Amino acid sequence: MKTFYIETFGCQMNAHDSEKVVGTLVSEGYLQVEAPEQADLILYNTCSIRDKAEQKVFHRLQQFKKEQGKGKVFGVLGCVAQQEGEAIFERAPHVSLVAGSASYAKLPSMLVQLEAGDRRVTGLKFDAEEAFETPFTRRDNPHRAYITIIEGCDKACSYCVVPFTRGPERSRTSASVLKEAGELASMGYTEIQLLGQNVNSYRDPSPAAWNFARLLRAVGEVNGIRRVRFTTSHPRDFVEDIVKAIDENPVLCNHVHLPVQSGSNRVLEGMQRLYTREDYLRRIAWMKAARRPISITTDIIVGFPGETEAEFEDTLALLEEVQYDSLFSFKYSKRPNTAALGLVDHIAEEEKSRRLTILQEYQRAIQIRRNTDLIGTIEETFIEGYNQATGQWVGRTTQNRILNFIHAEHTGPKDGETLAGRYVNVRVTRAGPNSLAGEAV
Numbered sequence: 001m002k003t004f005y006i007e008t009f010g011c012q013m014n015a016h017d018s019e020k021v022v023g024t025l026v027s028e029g030y031l032q033v034e035a036p037e038q039a040d041l042i043l044y045n046t047c048s049i050r051d052k053a054e055q056k057v058f059h060r061l062q063q064f065k066k067e068q069g070k071g072k073v074f075g076v077l078g079c080v081a082q083q084e085g086e087a088i089f090e091r092a093p094h095v096s097l098v099a100g101s102a103s104y105a106k107l108p109s110m111l112v113q114l115e116a117g118d119r120r121v122t123g124l125k126f127d128a129e130e131a132f133e134t135p136f137t138r139r140d141n142p143h144r145a146y147i148t149i150i151e152g153c154d155k156a157c158s159y160c161v162v163p164f165t166r167g168p169e170r171s172r173t174s175a176s177v178l179k180e181a182g183e184l185a186s187m188g189y190t191e192i193q194l195l196g197q198n199v200n201s202y203r204d205p206s207p208a209a210w211n212f213a214r215l216l217r218a219v220g221e222v223n224g225i226r227r228v229r230f231t232t233s234h235p236r237d238f239v240e241d242i243v244k245a246i247d248e249n250p251v252l253c254n255h256v257h258l259p260v261q262s263g264s265n266r267v268l269e270g271m272q273r274l275y276t277r278e279d280y281l282r283r284i285a286w287m288k289a290a291r292r293p294i295s296i297t298t299d300i301i302v303g304f305p306g307e308t309e310a311e312f313e314d315t316l317a318l319l320e321e322v323q324y325d326s327l328f329s330f331k332y333s334k335r336p337n338t339a340a341l342g343l344v345d346h347i348a349e350e351e352k353s354r355r356l357t358i359l360q361e362y363q364r365a366i367q368i369r370r371n372t373d374l375i376g377t378i379e380e381t382f383i384e385g386y387n388q389a390t391g392q393w394v395g396r397t398t399q400n401r402i403l404n405f406i407h408a409e410h411t412g413p414k415d416g417e418t419l420a421g422r423y424v425n426v427r428v429t430r431a432g433p434n435s436l437a438g439e440a441v
């Protein structure tokens, strides 16, 4: 039997793509193994969002090279594959397959080429028929499942490589999304995460022409589904109706990830984000006016070209105003093909690092305050597993907070029996910056 090993970097879209790739390979008669040494085929699903992620790819490919000469075949998938294309064959000559995410439907025929001894197989076109549905997706988690609803991105944020690596927007029909959600529910999945680079610009290509809020409501009505999440949202396309939908149905998790990137209008303009700070805060106001407490998280880039100290402070002031529950923060990184490459006044690395540290410490204090406010409340928690080291169960609240807890009747998994996948109510007794702790009630 032919064996393969796959390693994945990057966002949830990439994680889900790998699930599709694994499913396809298994259906083609391949066996997945846990270590590269055991594999005939070594696949690497890559991310190129920032320079560091991309450098890691070539570093890791060098490590894999040690396995060369043992008759192994190497493949690079995902965003670096799409971005670098055939140049990868030059930089890493032991690689035989370079394929971007839009080409995974063609994987079986690419495998045939590889098996025939072809040493330069590529899948780099965006015109491939939709790869949303593979009948074979191998989901990593038995309780929570991803569903891609829209691929690609039509925005042109000046720092971002995604429009180049994932191509233009393509939405999937609402009927096929609902069919997959129904099938997942009947298989025992209770949580669904709707995925897309910009889910808010979802537009049903069938005559129904549903928008995102309509689709979200419908997925929330699927029998057996207890939680629905979605990511990622672009503020420009985030409409109030989404907040209304969340308010109407507790199945829709009360968490919205709404990347702002900067609190300065001048920087937002340079980023070509298509909204102002004021536009953004209006969306925050809709969420704060909701009946359910909606948790809000964001992404921030520090050190965008030309960002002054005062503009950076505008971002800190925005954090204070919004009171995010969590955020991902990054130092601006130059990406190939992007418009921001042409900007002057690039900020020194040390200065970017300084701003990043300040931002993270600032946010940490906010999170400690916000999490501490939850002590004494009871939170419905979806159990993900058990942490042997701490002796606690680990779960998530609807607001996507991590909650570590003890359970009087279940002091740990016994005889292979685990609570993972169940929902329990937990009283919050302690709070840290990044998680809560409590006791099942």
Ligand code: 5AD
Residues within 6 Å of the ligand: 049, 050, 159, 160, 161, 259, 261, 299, 300, 301, 330, 331, 332, 333, 334, 335
């Ligand atoms: N440099 C730094 N951060 C970036 N992101 C996207 N492109 C870049 C870049 N060139 C961040 C944004 C985005 C998140 C997924 O990654 O904050 O929301």
Ligand code: SF4
Residues within 6 Å of the ligand: 009, 010, 011, 012, 013, 014, 046, 047, 048, 049, 078, 079, 161, 162, 165, 166
């Ligand atoms: Fe990385 Fe963006 Fe590609 Fe996701 S879509 S893997 S974040 S480059």
